[in-house]
Amino acid sequence: MSEDAEKGAVPTPAFAPWDDPQAKPLIRFQGVTKKFGEFVAIDDLSLDIYEREFFALLGPSGCGKTTLMRMLAGFENPSMGGITLAGRDIVPVPPNKRPVNMMFQSYALFPHLSVADNIAFGLKRSDMAKSEIAGRVDEMLGLVQLRKFAARKPHQISGGQRQRVALARALAKAPKLLLLDEPLGALDRKLREETQFELMDIQEKLGTTFVIVTHDQEEAMTVASRVAVMDNGRLVQVDTPERIYEFPVSRYVADFIGDVNLIEGRIETLTKDCATVVWAETMPPITAGLPQGIGAGEACVFAIRPEKVTISAERPPDAVNALPGKVLDIGYLGNMSTYHVELANGQVIKSQMTNQRRLARRAFSWEDQVWVSFTATGGLILMA
Amino acid sequence: MRNRFSWFNATSLTLGFAFLYLPILILVVYSFNSSKLVTVWAGFSTKWYGELFHDQAFMDAAIVTLKVGLASSTLATVLGTMAAYVLVRGGRFFGRTLFSGMIYAPLVVPDVITGLSLLLLFISIGLDRGIGTIVLAHATFSMCYVSVVVSSRLVSFDRALEEAALDLGCTPWDAFKSVTLPIIAPAVISGWLLAFTLSLDDLVIASFASGPSATTLPMKIFSQVRLGVSPEINALSTILISIVTVGVVTTSVLTKQAAVRRKRQEQEAAKQD
Numbered sequence: 001m002s003e004d005a006e007k008g009a010v011p012t013p014a015f016a017p018w019d020d021p022q023a024k025p026l027i028r029f030q031g032v033t034k035k036f037g038e039f040v041a042i043d044d045l046s047l048d049i050y051e052r053e054f055f056a057l058l059g060p061s062g063c064g065k066t067t068l069m070r071m072l073a074g075f076e077n078p079s080m081g082g083i084t085l086a087g088r089d090i091v092p093v094p095p096n097k098r099p100v101n102m103m104f105q106s107y108a109l110f111p112h113l114s115v116a117d118n119i120a121f122g123l124k125r126s127d128m129a130k131s132e133i134a135g136r137v138d139e140m141l142g143l144v145q146l147r148k149f150a151a152r153k154p155h156q157i158s159g160g161q162r163q164r165v166a167l168a169r170a171l172a173k174a175p176k177l178l179l180l181d182e183p184l185g186a187l188d189r190k191l192r193e194e195t196q197f198e199l200m201d202i203q204e205k206l207g208t209t210f211v212i213v214t215h216d217q218e219e220a221m222t223v224a225s226r227v228a229v230m231d232n233g234r235l236v237q238v239d240t241p242e243r244i245y246e247f248p249v250s251r252y253v254a255d256f257i258g259d260v261n262l263i264e265g266r267i268e269t270l271t272k273d274c275a276t277v278v279w280a281e282t283m284p285p286i287t288a289g290l291p292q293g294i295g296a297g298e299a300c301v302f303a304i305r306p307e308k309v310t311i312s313a314e315r316p317p318d319a320v321n322a323l324p325g326k327v328l329d330i331g332y333l334g335n336m337s338t339y340h341v342e343l344a345n346g347q348v349i350k351s352q353m354t355n356q357r358r359l360a361r362r363a364f365s366w367e368d369q370v371w372v373s374f375t376a377t378g379g380l381i382l383m384a
Numbered sequence: 385m386r387n388r389f390s391w392f393n394a395t396s397l398t399l400g401f402a403f404l405y406l407p408i409l410i411l412v413v414y415s416f417n418s419s420k421l422v423t424v425w426a427g428f429s430t431k432w433y434g435e436l437f438h439d440q441a442f443m444d445a446a447i448v449t450l451k452v453g454l455a456s457s458t459l460a461t462v463l464g465t466m467a468a469y470v471l472v473r474g475g476r477f478f479g480r481t482l483f484s485g486m487i488y489a490p491l492v493v494p495d496v497i498t499g500l501s502l503l504l505l506f507i508s509i510g511l512d513r514g515i516g517t518i519v520l521a522h523a524t525f526s527m528c529y530v531s532v533v534v535s536s537r538l539v540s541f542d543r544a545l546e547e548a549a550l551d552l553g554c555t556p557w558d559a560f561k562s563v564t565l566p567i568i569a570p571a572v573i574s575g576w577l578l579a580f581t582l583s584l585d586d587l588v589i590a591s592f593a594s595g596p597s598a599t600t601l602p603m604k605i606f607s608q609v610r611l612g613v614s615p616e617i618n619a620l621s622t623i624l625i626s627i628v629t630v631g632v633v634t635t636s637v638l639t640k641q642a643a644v645r646r647k648r649q650e651q652e653a654a655k656q657d
Contacts, residue, residue, distance in 0.1 A: 075547055095550040108548035112566045122552030156649045158656040173552070 015225060016240075017050035024087070026051040026209050027072065027177065032081035034067055034233075041067040042078070043233035054203050054210045056224035058217060060256075064233040069179050069213045073102045086176065096125075101175040105182040107166035109154040115165050116141065116150040122173045140168040143202065160191050167199075171206065180212040184219060196222045217257050221245065229253050245305075251382050254303040261309065261349050263302040264384065270296045274376055277302050280345040287320050291381035304379030309351035311339055311370050313363075319373035325349065327368045339364065341372050408625060415618035422613045432619040442620065445604035449584060451515060452600060456522035457579035463523065464530025464579070465572055469560075471531070472538040488532070490525040498525055499592030506593065513595030521593035522583040529582060530575035537571035581628075 017023035025048035034042040041064045049055045057065040070076040071083060074095030083090055090098060101122070109118050119140050123133045141147045144164035149157050154165065163183065170178055183199070184192045200223050203210050214220050220227045221241040228238040229252075237249045248254035251262065263286065265279030276285040277300060286302050294300050315322050328348060329340040336354045343349060349372050364370055414422055418429030436442055471484050490498055502521045506513055545567065549559035565572070587602040594603065605617055 073547075073551055075550075095547070096553045096555060100551075102548070102551045104544040104548055106542055106544050108542060108544035110545065110548075110563055110567075121549070125553035125558070152653075153649075155646060156653050158653045161653075161656060169548075169552070 015052070017053070018048070018226060023050055025049060026053075026086055027211075028082075028084045029068075030082045030084075032068075032071070032078045032083060034064075034071065034076060035079045041233055042071075044081070045233070045235055046081075047228065047235060047238065049209065049211065051209055052207050054200065054212070054223055054225045056220035056227045057211065057213045057230060058220040058227050058256075059215065059230035061215060063230040065213045065215075065230050066181065067233075068230075069102075069181060069211060072177065072211065073100055073179055074098050099176040100179060101170040101173055101177075102179040102181065103166050103170040103183050105185060107154075107162050107186075109162055109165055109169070111154050113153075114150065115146060115152050115154070115157065118154070118165055119169045119172050121169065126173055136172060140172050143171070143205075144168045159186055160195070163187060163195065167202070171202075171208065174206075175208065177209045177211065180210060182214055183212065185214075185216075192219070193222075199223055221257070229256060231256075247380065248303065248382070251301050251303065251384070254380070254382060259306050259350060259352075261304050261306060261379075263304075263347065264299070265302060266299050267291070267294055267296050267381070275381055277381060280343075280347065282345055283323060283343065283347075284321075286379070287376050288379050288381050289377055291383075294381065294383055299384040301382045301384050302379055303382055304374055306338060306350040306352040307336075307354075308378035309349060309372050309374050311341065311351050311353065311364060311372055313368075313370060315371045316373050319371075320376045321378075322371050322373040323349070324369065324371055327364050327366055327370055330364070330366065339370075341370060343372075411618050412622045412625065415615060415622040417615055417618075420615065422615060422618070432615040433623075436616050436619050436623075439616065441599075442601075442604060442616070445599050445601045448515060448598050449601040452518045452522060452590070452598075453580045453583040455515075456519045456583045457526065457576050459519065459523040460527040460530050460579040461572060461576040464527040464575060465534050465568075467527065468531045468535035468538055469564075472535050473543075488528050490528045491532075495525075495586070495588040496592075499589040502589065503592040513593060513598075515594075515598045517593045517595070518590050518598060518600065521589050522579075522586060525586075525589060526579035526582045529578050530572075533575040533578060534568060534571050537568045541567065577631075584624075 027047075027049040029045055029047040032042055032045045033040065043064075045064075045068070057068055059065045067076055071078055072085075072090075074090070074093060077091055085098070085100070110121065113121065116137050119137045120133050123136055128136065137150075138147070141150055144167060146157075146161060146164055146168065149161060149165075154162055157165070163186070167183070170180075180199075184195050187195060196219060199210075203223075212220070212223060221244075224241060226238060227241055227244050229236045229244065231252055237244055237253045239247075244253065244257055248257065254260045255262065263277075263279050265277040265286070268276045268278045268285055270290065273290065274287055275290050276287050278285045279302065288302060291300060310316070311327075315324075323343050325341040325343040327339055328342045329338075331338040331340075332355075334355070336352050339351045339353070341349045341351060351372055414425075415432060416428050416430065417425055418431065419426030467483075467487050471480070471487070474480065499521070502517075502524065503513075506517050511517055541564070545563055546559050549563040550556065554562065585602065586600075587606055590600045591603055594600065599607075601620075605620070608614060608617055
């Protein structure tokens with residue numbers, strides 16, 4: 001499968017300035033390195049972020065995503081390399097002079113000020129006329145639906161409301177760029193999901209560029225137009241959520257985003273449009289699309305998402321890849337069930353099936369002999 | 385279980401209160417004694433209070449003490465807050481360890497030595513001793529207490545608040561003034577009160593640092609007592625004790641009420657999600 005064919009597999013979104021060679025990035029990191037003593041937090045990183053993007057920095061804690069964001073806010077300076085915002089070098093600009101605002105993980109609401117005064121805080125320090133400030137504060141309160149709470153102090157409102165005050169405060173000065181540091185981390189799951197959509201609505205309405213830092217991959221996938229997966233101070237992959245999920249460039253990305261079955265093996269044959277992977281002596285080889293940068297005979301990892309693996313009682317007659325095994329575990333999640341199938345050589349394959357019908361009798365039970373099957377395009381061969 | 389009466393608890397409570405407050409109680413009772421002899425009860429009277437207010441030397445000493453207390457605690461609060469801020473927020477800088485050690489030194493150095501060394505300093509730089517030198521001396525030793533109180537508050541202070549202020553357009557000084565200071569204000573105020581109390585209390589350092597023109601109340605009381613305890617001093621002490629008691633009780637009631645109210649508001653707020 002060629003690069004173009006891969007791109008065709010995922011519909012190109014209407015908004016894709018990153019594919020336009022004419023587009024000028026709003027933010028440009030060029031060869032940025034940040035060291036804290038001996039520790040390298042950011043390692044020679046280059047990245048372009050475009051106007052109106054909702055850009056997510058995703059990675060485990062300590063991967064450098066927060067450092068990257070703090071460099072945009074001005075709280076850290078790169079040890080090497082340059083950062084430009086709308087073509088202007090911002091490295092020497094102090095935080096209070098940058099057209100960038102940040103929503104903090106702890107919200108950092110000023111406890112001694114009312115909700116309205118918190119939102120007005122930045123406006124009072126801008127060149128906005130005093131007469132206009134009240135109007136702007138009211139507009140922001142309306143945006144986050146907190147008009148009723150204008151006079152309350154932060155400790156007199158709930159966590160979800162505090163989160164919205166923090167957002168309104170950061171947006172009040174109409175920054176070119178809004179930074180969100182784990183903005184929904186403190187909310188419970190239901191509220192978090194609602195707020196994700198609220199954030200997307202607000203971002204779309206205002207057209208402000210958002211950069212969000214998160215360790216929650218679902219959150220990144222939901223809100224972002226593009227996601228940068230980071231590891232050890234480097235970017236591993238920068239792409240749309242769909243492509244990150246369906247075409248991870250490495251085992252790390254495949255494993256970090258979503259659930260995945262990883263099968264270690266070696267490439268046996270490479271033909272014009274497919275490759276075969278041998279992975280266990282007693283098992284038939286796996287047929288999959290052509291890998292990139294791996295030659296015949298080299299070690300590789302075959303990655304396939306659980307929802308692309310089908311379970312059946314009989315071997316499907318037309319299946320490209322079908323492996324026998326027995327059901328080890330069944331996880332019922334309501335909307336779907338996850339089956340853990342142990343193959344003859346001990347390898348466990350996860351398969352996810354949606355529960356489309358209520359009250360359907362479960363087709364498989366523990367210890368049942370089953371076949372797991374998947375198509376040639378269902379999985380990916382990645383470097384070991 | 386918790387509220388059950390037991391003889392052990394009752395006894396230890398009584399002994400504890402007696403140990404702490406019996407001396408003070410005796411002092412208060414004898415301040416209302418009409419006899420000039422401190423140890424002989426001769427009926428209730430408030431005459432010593434009246435005499436106290438007509439004793440010019442005592443009133444002068446009280447005024448000196450108040451002046452010294454206000455000036456030195458304010459100076460100590462400004463310096464102590466600055467020191468705490470630098471120590472907590474300054475990161476690593478050259479001489480930090482030495483600086484923090486030196487700030488807290490007066491906590492452990494005996495007053496006599498602090499007083500003596502200050503005296504030597506004032507003499508060697510030719511500073512005339514008086515109210516000014518007592519203020520300097522008191523500020524020097526009470527600054528470390530302010531610094532301890534304020535830095536413990538700063539350590540628990542969410543640094544993101546200051547960053548948010550910078551992010552929203554504050555200069556570092558503006559951020560300190562409009563965010564940090566209002567939030568740490570309770571600690572700064574308690575630091576000030578502590579410094580003020582220490583200054584009112586101090587006898588040793590004031591004795592070294594003062595000159596003939598300035599006598600503080602503790603110095604005055606001490607010199608009087610050496611000539612014999614007079615009922616006037618009992619009256620004066622009772623006044624001081626009342627002032628302190630009223631102050632402490634009021635602040636603790638107010639703090640308690642504020643905490644209860646805040647807790648209730650937080651609980652109500654949490655229900656809104």
